[in-house]
Amino acid sequence: MQVFINLAYLVAAILFIFGIKGMTTPKTAVRGNQMSAVGMLIAVIAALLEHHVVTYGYIIIGVIIGAGIGTFLARKVQMTSMPEMVAALNGFGGGASLLVASANYLEMQQAAALPAGTLMGMPEVSLMWSVALILSILIGAVTLTGSFVAVGKLMGKLGDPSSIGMFKMIVKICFALLIAGAIYFVADDPLEHSNLLIVMVVICLLLGVALVIPIGGADMPVVIALLNSYSGLAGSATGFVLGNNGLIITGSLVGASGLILTTIMCKAMNRSLTNVLFGGSMAAESGVSKDENDAFYEGKVKVSSADEVAMLLDSAKKVIFVPGYGLAVAQAQHATRELASMLQDHGIDVKYAIHPVAGRMPGHMNVLLAEAEVPYEQLVEMDVINPEFAQTDVAIVLGANDVTNPAASKDKNSPIYGMPILQVQNAKSVVVVKRGLSPGFAGIPNELFINENSLMVHGDAKLVLQEIISAMKDL
Amino acid sequence: MDATVLMLTFTIFVLAIFVGVEVINKVPPTLHTPLMSGTNAISGIVVVGAIISSGGGEQTDSLSTFLGVLAIILACINIFGGFMVTDRMLHMFKKK
Numbered sequence: 001m002q003v004f005i006n007l008a009y010l011v012a013a014i015l016f017i018f019g020i021k022g023m024t025t026p027k028t029a030v031r032g033n034q035m036s037a038v039g040m041l042i043a044v045i046a047a048l049l050e051h052h053v054v055t056y057g058y059i060i061i062g063v064i065i066g067a068g069i070g071t072f073l074a075r076k077v078q079m080t081s082m083p084e085m086v087a088a089l090n091g092f093g094g095g096a097s098l099l100v101a102s103a104n105y106l107e108m109q110q111a112a113a114l115p116a117g118t119l120m121g122m123p124e125v126s127l128m129w130s131v132a133l134i135l136s137i138l139i140g141a142v143t144l145t146g147s148f149v150a151v152g153k154l155m156g157k158l159g160d161p162s163s164i165g166m167f168k169m170i171v172k173i174c175f176a177l178l179i180a181g182a183i184y185f186v187a188d189d190p191l192e193h194s195n196l197l198i199v200m201v202v203i204c205l206l207l208g209v210a211l212v213i214p215i216g217g218a219d220m221p222v223v224i225a226l227l228n229s230y231s232g233l234a235g236s237a238t239g240f241v242l243g244n245n246g247l248i249i250t251g252s253l254v255g256a257s258g259l260i261l262t263t264i265m266c267k268a269m270n271r272s273l274t275n276v277l278f279g280g281s282m283a284a285e286s287g288v289s290k291d292e293n294d295a296f297y298e299g300k301v302k303v304s305s306a307d308e309v310a311m312l313l314d315s316a317k318k319v320i321f322v323p324g325y326g327l328a329v330a331q332a333q334h335a336t337r338e339l340a341s342m343l344q345d346h347g348i349d350v351k352y353a354i355h356p357v358a359g360r361m362p363g364h365m366n367v368l369l370a371e372a373e374v375p376y377e378q379l380v381e382m383d384v385i386n387p388e389f390a391q392t393d394v395a396i397v398l399g400a401n402d403v404t405n406p407a408a409s410k411d412k413n414s415p416i417y418g419m420p421i422l423q424v425q426n427a428k429s430v431v432v433v434k435r436g437l438s439p440g441f442a443g444i445p446n447e448l449f450i451n452e453n454s455l456m457v458h459g460d461a462k463l464v465l466q467e468i469i470s471a472m473k474d475l
Numbered sequence: 476m477d478a479t480v481l482m483l484t485f486t487i488f489v490l491a492i493f494v495g496v497e498v499i500n501k502v503p504p505t506l507h508t509p510l511m512s513g514t515n516a517i518s519g520i521v522v523v524g525a526i527i528s529s530g531g532g533e534q535t536d537s538l539s540t541f542l543g544v545l546a547i548i549l550a551c552i553n554i555f556g557g558f559m560v561t562d563r564m565l566h567m568f569k570k571k
Contacts, residue, residue, distance in 0.1 A: 009523070012520070013491075016517045016520075017494060017498060019513070019517070020495075020498050020499060020502070020510070020513070020514070021498050021501075023502045023506050023509065023510050023513065024498075024501045024502055024503065024506075025503075026505065026506060026565070026568040026569065027569070029506060029509065029565045029568065029569075030562065030565045030566065030569055032513075033509070033513055033558060033561050033562055033565055034562075036513060036516065036517050036558070037516070037558045039517070040516070040517065040519065040520065040554055040558070043520055043522075043523055044522060044523070044526070046523070047522070047523040047526040047527060048526060048530070050526070050527050050530075052527050052530065052531050053526060053527060053530030053531070054530060054531065055530055055531075056530060058529045058530070058540060058543070058544045058547075059526055059529055059530050059544075059547060061544065062525070062529065062543075062544040062545075062546075062547030062548045062551065063547060063551050065548045065551070066547060066548040066549065066550065066551020066552045066554070066555065067551050067554075067555045069548070069551075069552045069555075069556070070551055070552040070553065070554065070555030070556030070557070070559070071555050071556070071559060073552070073556045073560070074555065074556045074557075074558075074559035074560040074563065075559070075563075077560060079564070082508055082512070082560075082564075085512070085556070085560060086508070086511050086512055086515060089512065089515035089516075089552070089553050089556060089557055090515065092549040092550070092552050092553050093515060093518040093519065093521070093549075093550075093553050095546075095549045096519070096521045096522070096525065096546045096549040096550040096553070097521050099525070099542045099543070099545050099546035099549065100521055100524035100525050100528060100542075100543070100546045102539075102542050103524075103525075103528035103529075103539040103540075103542040103543045103546065104524065104528060104539075106536060106538055106539035106542070107528065107531070107539050110536055110539075126481075128481050128484075224511070225511070228511055228514065228515070231515070231518050232514065232518055235518050235520065235521050236488060238521055238524055240484060240488075241524075242523075242524045242527070243480075243484070244523060244524065245484070245487055246520060246523065247520055247521060247523060247524065248484065248487055248488050248491065249487060249488075249491040250517055250518065250520040251518065251520075251521075252488055252491040252492045252495055253491060253494070253495040253498075253499075253514070253517070254495075254514040254515075254517065254518045255492065255495070256491075256492050256495030256496045256499060257495060257499045257510060257511070257514045258511075258514070260496065260499050260500060261507060261510075261511065264504075264507075354504070354505075356504060359508075361507075361508060361511065362504070362507035362508060362510075362511065363504055363505060363506060363507025363508035363509070363510070363511075364508050366504070366505040366506075366507075366508065367508045367509070367564050367567065370564070370567040370568045371567050373567075376505055376568050379505055381503075381504055
């Protein structure tokens, strides 16, 4: 029987791999996701058939509560809040690993108290078990609290602290204590030291908070991806604890996925992971004062109107929209799509330039535009679209700032120097729709806004777009 | 667990990471958000361990059963929340 159960876990893991493979094109992705879900069902049925499992009451209660909460969240969550949702799910994943490993520890303690051979099939207390147990519990705990601090930051309930020195200190102390504690725990008899284990869990919960609080709000995409990876690694470690290959494989898939996305996000911001994690918020480090910012733009910005933009668009052959997170804040996705379809009806070539950190998590902007029914073929990645700006008549920047700042490629002293940007300045005309002239996350002014070929339309993105649409109708 | 089993398990772990890197590198940036919520869902596989811990009946003590049930709740939030929200997003990409 056990052979079939283990085979079922393997089948589940294979279905997960095919499921992720389905995600390589939007056409096959829905099926891929369904395959993963079937894999999960198979794994759950196999677990229910394990011979340790004799009562089902508690299991059913747990599944009903979890399924209810999960279904509610999945139905209600706004697409703008996907980063919070994913961060919360990372936290629950980490928490589940922490709990499963803890429960296993208790069972081992109990089994050790019984005469030999009473409980069959339990893994023995080995060095590997102890190391995996510690890792699973520690990574799980850090992921749990770290993720919920990230949720708080994404919701704007937790700001960036002005000084990060204290948090760095706490992190160092926590690490020192954990390393010492873990070595003692593993080297001595692990089953005798449940109090030490509890203390270490508390330290890790604190560590999760101290690690994420000092990270700037703009760096949350990296943090979410990294915590995603942690939740996978915690799951993998739990697999080592339980001696379950299905868990090990799945956990490492998730761990690899999170790590790849973390790397992509770091590259898109031209920052090292260490700098994101321990460098503090960019605006606090390098930002300019309000007076300096005003002086930079003083008298150099050409302010335009919706009517003028409408005329400009009317004579254009190729238009690129450059959306940033400000677009989603203004709920202007639908207005953007409406203007885009109108332009297309005029025979104008329309595309969207998507910077990897345009949203608040990897791929976020694509989801927000897909929700507004923008066909995904029109969403073009940075490297592909950059050469096209030179042949573009009008580029419309909507709520994007730092990712369009030419200083990133020209000014060696700029804090964002080296960051890959959308080369919007190469378009024949650039229209920037923006409420005011406040700096973006990097805290610096943007010379794109004072360029020769740039026009600014001040106002809420949604209202401005609607004005442009009605002005186009009147032409 | 002896050294052979440890080595075998560790081999599986390392190979799975390589498979993960290979497959995930091919996912286009357009689908990175659904990829993350989808991997959230499959990390709910830890429910397997939770089921084994909470279904032990008389054999296991009540604290470990309690932790197991809590773990089932969290893992099921991931499974149901993750798969359903991923499905919701992917349908937005599908329709024209």
